[in-house]
Structure formats: C-alpha cells, structure tokens
Amino acid sequence: MTAFENLDFHGVLYKVPRKLRAERIPKLLKLFELWDRRNDPVKQFSGGMRRRLEIARGFLHTPKILFLDEPTLGLDPQTRNQLWSHVKQLNEGERVTVFLTTHYMEEADRVAHRIAIIDHGSIIAQGTPQELKQQTHAETLEQAFLALTGTTIRDDDASNVDQMRNFAKMWTRRRP
Amino acid sequence: MSAIYVMWLRQMKRYARSRARIIGSLGQPLLFLLGFGFGFGPVFQKAGQGNYIQFLAPGVVGMTILFTALFSGIELIWDRQFGFLKETLVAPVPRILIMIGRTAGGATVAIFQGLIVIAICLVVGFRP
Numbered sequence: 645m646t647a648f649e650n651l652d653f654h655g656v657l658y659k660v661p662r663k664l665r666a667e668r669i670p671k672l673l674k675l676f677e678l679w680d681r682r683n684d685p686v687k688q689f690s691g692g693m694r695r696r697l698e699i700a701r702g703f704l705h706t707p708k709i710l711f712l713d714e715p716t717l718g719l720d721p722q723t724r725n726q727l728w729s730h731v732k733q734l735n736e737g738e739r740v741t742v743f744l745t746t747h748y749m750e751e752a753d754r755v756a757h758r759i760a761i762i763d764h765g766s767i768i769a770q771g772t773p774q775e776l777k778q779q780t781h782a783e784t785l786e787q788a789f790l791a792l793t794g795t796t797i798r799d800d801d802a803s804n805v806d807q808m809r810n811f812a813k814m815w816t817r818r819r820p
Numbered sequence: 821m822s823a824i825y826v827m828w829l830r831q832m833k834r835y836a837r838s839r840a841r842i843i844g845s846l847g848q849p850l851l852f853l854l855g856f857g858f859g860f861g862p863v864f865q866k867a868g869q870g871n872y873i874q875f876l877a878p879g880v881v882g883m884t885i886l887f888t889a890l891f892s893g894i895e896l897i898w899d900r901q902f903g904f905l906k907e908t909l910v911a912p913v914p915r916i917l918i919m920i921g922r923t924a925g926g927a928t929v930a931i932f933q934g935l936i937v938i939a940i941c942l943v944v945g946f947r948p
Contacts, residue, residue, distance in 0.1 A: 645834075649833065652826075653826050654907075654911070656822050656823065656825075657823060657826065658911055658912060659913070809901075812901055
C-alpha cells in the first residue's frame with residue numbers, strides 16, 4: 645500500500661469519519677514531509693520515513709497520549725532531529741502527552757519534561773532531568789543514570805519469540 | 821462494516837498490484853492443463869472415456885481456487901511477521917470483522933484467479 649492508503653486504512657480502522665480523514669491525512673503527510681511521496685509504496689520507504697509515517701498514523705485519531713517505544717532507534721541524526729521537532733510541535737501545539745522510552749540519555753535530557761528510570765523491570769527513580777541530576781550530583785543524565793543503576797551490563801535472555809524473529813530475519817530481506 | 825471493507829480493499833489492492841503473483845500462480849494450472857491435458861489426452865480417449873480436457877478443466881479450476889485461498893491464509897503469517905496483524909488487532913474494531921474482511925478479500929482474490937483459469941481452459945478447448 646502507498647503512504648496515503650496506509651493512513652486511510654488506519655483512519656478507517658480507528659473510526660475517523662471520512663470528512664475528517666480527507667482533511668487530516670494531507671495535513672499530517674505535509675507535517676511529516678511525506679506529501680511528495682504519498683503515492684509511493686511504503687515498502688520502498690527508508691527506515692526514517694517509515695517511522696515518520698508510523699507516528700503520523702498515531703496522530704490520525706487525535707489521541708490524548710502518544711506512546712513511542714524507542715522512536716529514534718536506528719535513525720540517522722537528520723531524521724532524528726526532524727522527528728523530535730515534529731513531536732515537540734505536536735506536544736506544544738496540540739497539547740498531546742507524549743510517553744516515550746529511549747536508551748539515549750542525552751535525548752531524554754533534551755526532550756523529556758519528566759523522566760523515570762527503569763531497572764530490572766521496576767522504576768527506581770523519577771523526576772525532572774534537573775532533579776535526577778541533583779539527586780545524584782551528576783553533570784549529565786548519563787552519569788545520573790549510571791549512578792542510579794550501576795555499571796554492570798544487563799543480560800536479558802532473548803525470549804522464544806525474539807529467537808523466531810531473528811530466524812525469520814535470516815531468511816527474508818524485504819519488508820512488504 | 822467499514823472495517824470489513826478496508827480489509828477487503830487492502831487484499832484487492834495487493835492482488836492487483838502484484839503482477840508477478842498473478843502470473844506465477846498460473847504456472848501450476850497451466851502445467852496441469854497443457855502437460856497432463858495434452859499428454860494423457862490420447863490415452864484417455866483410447867480407453868474410451870471421451871475428451872480428457874472436459875474431465876480435467878473443472879478440477880484444475882477448483883484446485884486453483886483452493887490454492888489461492890490457501891495462499892491468503894499464508895499471507896496472514898506474513899502479516900504477523902511484520903506486525904501488521906497486531907496493528908489491526910489493536911484497532912478499536914471487533915476482531916470478527918477483521919477476520920471476515922480478510923476472508924472476503926481472500927475469497928474474492930481466489931474467484932478472480934479461478935476466472936482467469938477458466939478463461940485459459942476455454943482457450944485450450946474446454947466447452948462447458
């Protein structure tokens with residue numbers, strides 16, 4: 645499916661009325677700079693474009709909270725910056741609460757208003773970036789994170805599903 | 821209702837856009853029709869059973885429809901692999917509608933494929 649059809653498809657599934665769809669999809673495509681590519685199949689898109697499309701899709705039904713699970717994983721700096729400026733714009737312009745997870749501390753420091761640090765499946769600290777830094781007397785959030793969680797590396801076992809995914813990845817190259 | 825329609829529409833679009841798939845899935849019925857049809861035809865006639873193509877064509881059409889339908893089931897696994905299935909399952913529509921939509925889409929694709937094979941059968945000499 646093309647980018648436009650993809651958005652339309654999700655709009656129907658999320659019960660966005662036809663009129664609103666016709667109005668919102670072009671707006672979102674323009675906002676995420678995908679308007680020129682609206683009639684290209686999504687399978688030809690790069691990772692960053694796909695991520696942008698996914699987030700545009702998330703906004704189609706105007707949620708009050710947007711959940712992002714490691715939105716910048718594997719993106720280049722340009723796309724990453726663009727993505728954050730879009731998300732910030734939506735956060736400040738449309739008053740959408742954004743809930744995100746990330747592994748990059750400088751990113752969290754830059755974009756987040758409140759941060760919770762999770763270690764071994766439970767929240768061990770939360771507060772604004774300043775609070776966290778003051779709490780641990782650290783210069784950067786990265787140091788604060790290390791001070792809170794220690795420096796040993798976490799070894800999570802891959803679950804069966806992950807193993808199956810890896811196996812499938814070895815056999816297939818393309819994504820539809 | 822609209823959920824059924826978009827699921828169906830998606831299957832249609834995927835079918836219409838994958839020319840390779842349409843041509844590729846015609847290979848097997850063609851093999852049966854031309855290879856077996858013209859190969860076994862004379863033997864069948866000698867045994868006194870009449871025209872072999874008349875006997876073979878409905879079976880080939882039926883088999884094509886069955887195989888195409890089977891393929892739309894396999895596509896479900898692909899969708900699962902790429903997370904598309906999850907995307908549709910978390911959407912606020914009843915899951916039964918998603919299932920019906922997919923099934924209708926797969927069935928329609930199978931019918932189209934069957935019609936193409938019927939056309940080929942008519943070309944090689946099948947007279948219903």
